Amino acid sequence: MAADRITIIGSGRMGQGLGRALAGAGYGVTLVGRRQRTVPSQLLLHVGDWPPVTRSCDVLLLATPDDVVEAVARRLTDENGVGSDQVVLHLSGLLDHRALDSLRPSGAALGSFHPLKSVAEPGGAKATDFAMAAVGIEGDDRAVAAAETMARRLEMIPIRLPPGSKPAYHAAAVLVSNYTVALVHMAERIVHEAGLRDERGMFQRLLEGTVANMASMAPHEALTGPIRRGDAHTVEAHLASLSPGDQAVYRALGLEALRMAEADGLSPDVAERLQAALTTGDGSSRS
Ligand SMILES: NC(=O)c1ccc[n+]([C@@H]2O[C@H](COP(=O)([O-])OP(=O)(O)OC[C@H]3O[C@@H](n4cnc5c(N)ncnc54)[C@H](OP(=O)(O)O)[C@@H]3O)[C@@H](O)[C@H]2O)c1
Structure with missing residues (x-):
């Protein structure tokens, strides 16, 4: 039987x-908040004792900060807030179902459901489209089955995460999502420091073109630029223009790009020159 009633503890961004996405897919959704606030009209907000709403759903989602997931699970245990026929999933990328272990005696199925989607604006229109986003899933068999059903109804792509993989999986996701945002910020700072004051979103548009390329190509096919071409002098000049802190980021990502270029046929002598520039050079040795 499809689970139709979902209660979500945590009325923040996710x-x-x-x-809202679940309500759009036909679920009845109740949010549990710590205070009254305006929430999207499709959702009920409950502020008060937990058991009346945490026991009356098929799937209970914990959408709190990662650091309080274990404490929330303990509170649910103490208040007898979950029964054996229910499924409890938290949304953390780092933690796995063991963060919910205090709920074991309840007999509920435990797991995690981590949407690979950045929701920056609580309740905003862009926050509701989960279709085609991947979602990392793991846990007890019954919890995984419920999570996969939810993913299918949201038109998401469920990815089963092997035991012990979540810290690396989440680190990788943070690199792609959060650190891309940090890279754009870093690029804007670098050009500001070089005297450019009016970049007018040029790096965001550059990034959009790169992302569009990757929609139809593997990363190694989408890689362009001096490392893919073998332009060691260009790399040396870049390093010479950067502060030591910015050089460290450039070198680390440059070495990853170099491994891709080598695998894609960059000649060994050019690769060796680039390796030297990225690991030891500071640009001052340009010939
Ligand atoms: N946002 C994303 O892009 C994203 C993506 C993937 C996964 N996630 C996961 O989703 C979860 C929530 O993240 P978020 O970005 O939505 O965080 P958020 O915007 O900070 O919202 C967290 C919510 O949890 C509530 N809360 C905090 N401590 C609580 C407690 N002890 N008991 C009950 N409620 C508590 C907060 O209540 P108040 O409003 O009263 O402070 C807030 O409404 C995290 O596990 C995160 O890893 C988020």
Whole structure:
């Protein structure tokens, strides 16, 4: 039987965003908040004792900060807030189902459901479209089955995460999503420091073109630039223009790009020159 009633503890960015998406997919969704606030009209907000709403759903989602997931699970145990016929999933990328272990005696199925989607604006229109986003899933068999059903109804792509993989999986996701944002910020700072004051979103548009390329190509096919071409002098000049802190980021990502270029046929002598520039050079040795 499809689970139709979902309660979400945590009425922040993901609680509201995922809640709206689930409501759009036909679920009845109740948010549990710590205070009264305006929430999207498709959602009910409950502020008060937990058991009346945490026991009356098929799937209970914990959309709280990662650091309080274990404490929330303990509170649910102490208040007898979950029964054996229910499924409890938290949304953390780092933690796995063991963060919910205090709920074992309840007999509920435990797992995690981590949407690979950045929800920056609680309740905003962009927050509700989860279709085609991947979602990392793991846990007890019954919890995984419920999570996969939810993913299918949201038109998401479920990815089963092997035991012990979540810290590396989440680190990789943070690199792609959060650190891309940090890279754009870093690029804007670098050109500001070089005297450019009016970049007018040029790096965001550059990034959009790169992302569009990757929609139809593997990363190694989408890689362009001096490392793919073998332009060691260009790399040396870049390093010479950067502060030591910015050089460290450039070198680390440059070495990853170099490994891709080598695998894609860059000649060994050019690769050796680039390796030297990226690991030891500071640009001052340009010939
Ligand atoms: N946002 C994303 O892009 C994203 C993506 C993937 C996964 N996630 C996961 O989703 C979860 C929630 O993240 P978020 O970005 O939605 O965080 P958020 O915007 O900070 O929202 C967290 C919510 O949890 C509530 N809360 C905090 N401590 C609580 C407690 N002890 N008991 C009950 N409620 C508590 C907060 O209540 P108040 O409003 O009263 O402070 C807030 O509404 C995290 O596990 C995160 O890893 C988020």
